Amino acid sequence: MKRTKIKKILTGLPAGEEIVVKGWVRTKRESKNAVFIALNDGSTIHNLQIVADPAQFTEEVLKKVTTGASLSVSGVLVESQGKGQSIELQAAVIQVTGEADPEAYPLQPKRHSLEFLREIAHLRPRTNTFSAILRVRHAMAYAVHTFFHEKGFLYLNTPILTASDAEGAGETFKVTTLDLEKVPRNEHGEIDFEQDFFGRETNLTVSGQLEGELAALAVSEIYTFGPTFRAENSNTTRHLAEFWMIEPEMAFYDITDNMDLAEEMLKYVVKYALEHCKDDLEFLNERELQEEKNKAQAERNELSLLERLAFVVENDFERISYTEAIDILRQSTPNKKKKFQYLIDAWGADLQSEHERFLVEKHFKKPVILYNYPRDIKAFYMRQNEDGKTVAAMDVLFPGIGEIVGGSQREERLDKLVQRMDEMKIPREDLWWYLETRKYGTVEHSGFGLGFERMIQFVTGMGNIRDVIPFPRTPGNCEF
Numbered sequence: 001m002k003r004t005k006i007k008k009i010l011t012g013l014p015a016g017e018e019i020v021v022k023g024w025v026r027t028k029r030e031s032k033n034a035v036f037i038a039l040n041d042g043s044t045i046h047n048l049q050i051v052a053d054p055a056q057f058t059e060e061v062l063k064k065v066t067t068g069a070s071l072s073v074s075g076v077l078v079e080s081q082g083k084g085q086s087i088e089l090q091a092a093v094i095q096v097t098g099e100a101d102p103e104a105y106p107l108q109p110k111r112h113s114l115e116f117l118r119e120i121a122h123l124r125p126r127t128n129t130f131s132a133i134l135r136v137r138h139a140m141a142y143a144v145h146t147f148f149h150e151k152g153f154l155y156l157n158t159p160i161l162t163a164s165d166a167e168g169a170g171e172t173f174k175v176t177t178l179d180l181e182k183v184p185r186n187e188h189g190e191i192d193f194e195q196d197f198f199g200r201e202t203n204l205t206v207s208g209q210l211e212g213e214l215a216a217l218a219v220s221e222i223y224t225f226g227p228t229f230r231a232e233n234s235n236t237t238r239h240l241a242e243f244w245m246i247e248p249e250m251a252f253y254d255i256t257d258n259m260d261l262a263e264e265m266l267k268y269v270v271k272y273a274l275e276h277c278k279d280d281l282e283f284l285n286e287r288e289l290q291e292e293k294n295k296a297q298a299e300r301n302e303l304s305l306l307e308r309l310a311f312v313v314e315n316d317f318e319r320i321s322y323t324e325a326i327d328i329l330r331q332s333t334p335n336k337k338k339k340f341q342y343l344i345d346a347w348g349a350d351l352q353s354e355h356e357r358f359l360v361e362k363h364f365k366k367p368v369i370l371y372n373y374p375r376d377i378k379a380f381y382m383r384q385n386e387d388g389k390t391v392a393a394m395d396v397l398f399p400g401i402g403e404i405v406g407g408s409q410r411e412e413r414l415d416k417l418v419q420r421m422d423e424m425k426i427p428r429e430d431l432w433w434y435l436e437t438r439k440y441g442t443v444e445h446s447g448f449g450l451g452f453e454r455m456i457q458f459v460t461g462m463g464n465i466r467d468v469i470p471f472p473r474t475p476g477n478c479e480f
């Protein structure tokens with residue numbers, strides 16, 4: 001007989017049905033007349049209760065049914081006598097397909113710390129928390145593709161190996177096949193990348209944007225959704241060395257259209273989660289409430305996870321210019337009382353996460369879109385405004401996270417773009433192909449980057465980005 005997944009059993013199979021179920025044991029409880037096994041197969045947060053009559057099974061089999069062991073069980077579904085479930089499986093045959101020595105198996109049926117679970121990332125998908133996150137992550141990816149597909153955007157795969165460092169920030173991972181023991185040198189004593197695989201210096205992509213623009217300036221609207229690599233040595237709860245980024249690029253969009261799209265997309269995917277991941281989000285909501293009991297009042301969220309998600313879907317984001325934000329921050333209590341680590345004194349300062357979170361969590365109490373940033377703190381490709389000192393950049397700031405989206409209207413005027421590249425010492429010849437799109441049939445266009453994991457953090461309420469990607473890569477950590 002084919003196995004039936006637990007989700008299907010719990011959401012609709014009638015009592016009397018004969019089935020085979022396969023999964024991993026979460027807990028076992030024994031009473032005189034019955035053994036109760038909670039089995040989970042990851043198709044849902046809920047376990048299937050299996051009831052075995054100890055008289056029908058050998059001691060040897062029942063002994064092997066321990067937390068973490070894998071089972072194949074056949075039997076008949078019956079209405080449950082106990083609380084907590086409406087249906088359960090009366091076991092006829094139990095096959096222990098893989099034992100899990102209870103002395104050695106690291107996951108016990110109790111609450112483990114997230115730090116400990118990171119050390120056993122190969123097993124953490126077997127916990128309620130991580131299987132819920134994996135399911136939510138999947139649903140979010142599906143929602144992203146659905147959102148863009150329904151709008152007529154094309155999914156574009158941009159290269160992972162590249163010779164350009166889109167931001168010029170220099171936080172790239174080098175890619176080479178040169179023998180590191182005997183690196184070839186040219187006559188100037190520099191590393192001779194001409195002998196390298198691609199005949200030039202290459203790295204892993206930090207953004208698909210520049211290539212994304214090339215396609216948008218032909219098919220109007222595209223998005224990328226791929227792995228992104230940044231060798232930033234910042235050990236924060238919001239940065240990974242390898243993360244997934246969604247980058248739409250749209251021809252004929254100005255900065256306002258860009259903000260509208262970002263807001264619509266974020267609302268769409270959060271709403272999708274609320275509608276399609278109900279059980280998992282309820283579990284994560286409860287989990288957060290439990291965690292917060294150990295926190296000081298001031299550190300607790302004012303709204304529960306589910307309330308925060310509903311709030312984002314139902315309310316318009318606040319849109320203010322960078323200049324207005326600076327005024328608010330300068331006048332703010334934490335700035336006056338010197339509570340910020342970085343005090344805001346003058347226009348032109350780069351905003352830190354603490355400032356972004358102040359605006360979102362304390363001042364406006366809702367997501368905020370900041371636009372028109374000083375051009376000196378932003379990338380060369382952002383469109384220069386008439387005032388001569390700002391660019392048409394926009395960042396979306398979320399509660400608990402800070403920046404979740406960074407984007408801009410792109411500079412479509414060749415002369416302005418080249419002038420800015422020269423000022424920032426970005427060699428024209430490196431980006432000759434990018435410049436050609438401005439030479440031939442240039443148009444107004446815009447785009448942004450959304451960090452997929454930061455969005456999953458928001459939707460799941462997880463405080464650390466290492467807990468929303470299956471196998472996190474961070475400084476000093478590339479296990480699994």
Ligand code: ATP
Binds near residue numbers: 242245406452453
């Ligand atoms: P931050 O200031 O937080 O480092 P950034 O300005 O470097 O962000 P962008 O270059 O605009 O970010 O990238 C677009 C989006 O990608 C960000 O809004 C964020 O959601 C995400 N992102 C950027 N860096 C990382 C990272 N190291 N790990 C995970 N997500 C990231």
Ligand code: MN
Binds near residue numbers: 232
């Ligand atoms: Mn960064």
